[in-house]
Amino acid sequence: MNPTRNEATVSKSPAQVRSRPWAATLILIGGVIALMLGIAVSVSFGAADIKLSVVWEAIFRFNPDLTQHQIIQELRLPRVLGGALVGACFAVAGAIMQGMTRNPLADSGLLGLNAGAGFMLAICFAFLPGLPFMYLILFSFLGAAIGALLVFGIGSLAKGGLTPVRLVLAGAALSALLSALSEGIALYFRIGQDLAFWYAGGVAGTKWFQLKIMFPWIAAAIIGAIILSRSITMLSLGEDVAKGLGQRTGLVKLAGTVLVLILAGAAVSVVGAVGFVGLIIPHLTRYMVGVDYRWIIPCSAVLGSLLVVFADLAARMVNPPFETPVGALIALIGVPFFLYLARKERREL
Structure with missing residues (x-):
């Protein structure tokens, strides 16, 4: 055994040993290029196909008469940019939740x-019709x-403590209850048509004023997540390890929870019940770049945007001129992936 090599390996943290900055750099560069191409193609495709040259002119030399x-x-354009933003929101929220809780099944939808x-x-x-969108985001x-508090509270009551699968089961039960209550309110107050968009999940109705309101929240939350990423890496290695490295774990968890609530709340207020983005993307990112959240969070943001933009494009291609809900297409990938992860955690039941 080479003692010099062994000492060098021990001196590194687990995150340094298992991180792949070169892969993360390729993902960020290639992902941004692919995202720009995806946005261009998505903007040009629809009920009336428009040439890419016209898209370029409409963005940089807009003529309101055309x-x-x-x-x-x-x-x-607001539809596609909205899809990119909420994809980044769900993916980063899922990455933060999985890192802080060390729960591979953590996702804002689950x-x-x-x-x-x-x-x-x-x-x-039902009770505040005509409420400005800014207040809808706050609600x-x-x-x-409230959903997060109830799920963690219910999951903690189970005998044997809070395991990943129990947490997801509590989330599924509470999600079913809240969805049923929402549908009951919709039927009683005859607002089913207003809520149908959020049930299905989609970006078709996104407007510029919505993006202007939500963008500062999302940008601040993602920047905050990047700043917090080193601490999340330590938490992902175990709370005892994080405390031993001088991390104030309670403060980190509080800050991370606030960021997740902002990201999930902003995304749901625009696109509705789109699940599994925050489950799939962080796992895929960790597989490619390692366990360092300084790389996982920005790469998750890019890959999450890619997933939603291309899922929205596919939703318009399945049965034109009608649209398939984006949430349904992502669920086709997400459900098998969730079952695979749940099977790995079955021993904790």
Whole structure:
């Protein structure tokens, strides 16, 4: 055995040993290029196909007298950019949750955050009609927080403590309850059509004013997640390890929870119940770049944006001119992936 090599290996943290910065750099560069191409193709494709040259002109030399330019600027561009933003939101939220809780099944949709936000939206539509979108986002944050608190509270009551599968089972039960209550409110107050968009999950109705309101929240939350990423890496190695390295774990968990609530609440207020993005993308990213969250979080943001943008494009291609809900297409990938992960955790039941 080479003692010099052995000492060098021990001196490194597990995150350094298992991280792959070169792979993360390739993902960030290639992902951004692919995302730009995906946005261009998605904007050009629809009920009326538009040439890429026209898309370029509509973005940089907008002419309000041209119908195609109006379609691009008022309908397609905010839709595609909204999909990219919420994809990044769900993916980063899932990465933070999985890192902090060391739970491979953690996802805002599976742990009741999306259902909680949707329930608060139903209450807003029923009792506060015409509420400005800014306040809808705030109520979404509140609903996501209530959903998270209830799920963790219910899961903690189980004999043997809070295991990953028990947490997901509690999330599934609470999500079903909150969804049923939301549907009951929708039927009683006759607001089913208003809520149908959030039930299905999609970016078709995204408008510029929504993006202007949600973008500062999302940008601040993602920047905060990147700043917190080193501490999340330590937490992902175990709470005892994090404390031994001088981390204030309680403060890190509080900050991470606030970031997750902002990301999940903002995304649900725009696209509704789109699940599994925050489950699939962080696992895929960790497989490619390692366990260092300084790379996982930005790479997850890029890959999450890619997934939602291309899923939205596919949703328009399945049965044109009709659209398939984006949430349904992502679930086709997410459900088998969830079952695979749940099978790995079955011994904890």
